[in-house]
Amino acid sequence: SKKASSFHEFARSTNDAWDIDDEEDEDFLAPIHPSSLPPTLLSTHQVPPLPPQQPINTTIEPDTGPGPADRLAPPTAEVRLQHEEANGRVVVKSSSEAQLNTNTVRSTLQKQQSLPVRPIIPLVARISDQNSSGAPIMTVRDKSRLDKFKYLLSCPNTDLEELRKHSWSGIPREVxxxxxxxxxxxxPVNMERRDLVLKRKRDEYFGFIEQYYHSRTDETYKDTYRQSSGPTPPSMLTHPVFERILFIWAIRHPASGYVQGINDLVTPFFVVFLSEFVEEDVENFDVASLPLDTQRNIEADSFWCMTKLLDGIQDNYTFAQPGIQNKVKALEELVSRIDEDIHNYFKRYEVEYLQFAFRWMNNLLMRELPLRCTIRLWDTYQAEQEGFSHFHLYVCAAFLIEWRKEILSMVDFQGLLMLLQNLPTIHWGNEEVGLLLAEAYRLKYMFADAPNHYKR
Structure with missing residues (x-):
């Protein structure tokens, strides 16, 4: 039959339904890799040191095979912005405030329900690089970087600015x-206080468990519990761990409750903290084989670090999700300035940014990348000031432009949406993430005069 050339033609010709909640619940886990950025990409853009990240507090309906680790150090000098690129010109347009009303969102998501379901990245492909036993021998440069981290971490008071600078281009797995x-x-940065703080926060978390978890089936909390106790995660994870983390977070944040996709945001923390105790393949590791105290510490630390992350992007997950709406609109305006061809191509085939970028913002690209890439990405996000709330916008823009050739080769609405929902990143590693981050960094400073809503 004739291919649909617009959204409306496609919607009329298909009976497929995309159940966002079910699809988002299934895909859950993946691996670790430290990475790097080639220096050539920023040869014309020397960058200033990165200031500290600042946090902000979330219900959604729709939904290291190490590489060379410090080819690109974080920015250290003054920026020289250039509006002419070697391969073309940058079109700068005026921008309006990024606002989408609830009706627009609902309408767009209803359209999205007609779209084909995106295949899940196989777990084996997403976890394989976690196997540290297959890691190559550490190079002299890797050893030097690791020594720098160990020195900073052993100081009586860790210099967070220096730690962020070294972390931007990837953090060694060991530290x-x-x-x-x-x-x-x-x-805390003070070494003497760390053990005391860890004990207090871990006890506090399990105090919440003791206080609230037994009431999970009560009338007050049963809906929250039902939502947070979704499908059992892959074998490497103990399901009750995630269930408890998500349930406790939801009842402590009643303005948001449980949000579809927050389970994704627990996973990188859990895997990283698990890696302290696991040398073999994480995919097939039985967490229950660890001592009980170790299991409890990993669970509590994952809860608190996830909470810190969500505190900085809470408006992404409150009623009507204004944070995600604004970020999707900001991405649309940014892409219209960076690449008019792609922007106009979407308009021609009636592709709305919300149809693919909603998940990019909601899940921080975790559904688009293997976990090994997400963990490397988060090294930089935590080193960047407002990495999860601000820098992520530029990463999404760079990610979209990465597929420019493939996007412009599509000749209908269905083909475009299928591509955007099935971007072939399954074999990505440190090199690809490094290039993505370098381009995002370039865009961030090239559009430093962008409207305020880009910086939210």
């Missing part, structure tokens, strides 16, 4: 757990 705890604001 990633403690570095993430520090960069997220969960651990």
């Amino acid at each position: 990633r757990p403690i570095t993430w705890r520090l960069l997220s604001g969960y651990l």
Whole structure:
């Protein structure tokens, strides 16, 4: 039959339904990799040091095979913005405030229900690089970087600015757990206070469990519990761990409750903190074989670090999700300035940014990338000021432009949506993530004069 050339033609010609909730519940896990950024990409853009990340607090209906780790150090000098690129010109347009009303969102998501379901990235492909036993021998450069981290972490008071600078281009696997705890604001910089703070926060979390978890089937909390106790995650994870984390978070944040997709945001923390105790293949590791105290510590630390992350993007998950709406609109305006061809191509085939970018913002690209790439990405997000809330916008823009050739080769609405929902990143690793981050960094400073809503 004739291919549909617009959204409306496609919607009329198909009976497929995309159950966003079910699809989002299934895809859950993946691996670890430290990465790097080639220096050539930023040869014309020397960058200033990155300031500290600042946090902000979430219901949704729709839904390291190490590589060279410090080819690109974080920005250290003054920026020289250039409006002419070697391969073309940058079109700068005026921008309006990024606002989408609830009706527009509902209408767009209703359209999205007619779209084909996106295949889930196989677990094996997403986890394979977690197997540290197959890691190559550490190079002299890798050893030097690891020594820098160990020195910073052993100081009586860790210099967070220096730690962020070294973390931007990837954190060595051996020191990633403690570095993430520090960069997220969960651990204090003062070494003498760390053990005391960890004990207090872990006890506090299990105090919540004791106080609330037994009431999960009560009338007050049963809906929250039902939503947070979705499908059992892959074998490497103990399902009650995620169930407890999500349930406790939801009842402590009643303005948001449980949000579809938050389960994704627990996973990187859980895997990173698990890596402190697991040398073999994480995919097939039985968490229950660890000592009970170790299991409890991993669970509590994952809860608190996820909470710190969500505190910074809470408006993504409150009623009507204004944060995601604004970020999708900001992405549309940004892409219209970066690449008019892609922007106009979407308009020609009636592709709305919300149809593919909603999930990019809601799940921080975790459904688009293997977990090994997400963990590397989060090294930089935690090193960047407002990495999850602000820098992520530029990463999404760079991610979209990465597929420019493929996008412009599509000749109908269905083909475009299928491509955008099935981008072939399954074999991505540190090199690809490094290039993506370098381009996002370039865009961030090229559009430093962007409207305020880009910075939200």
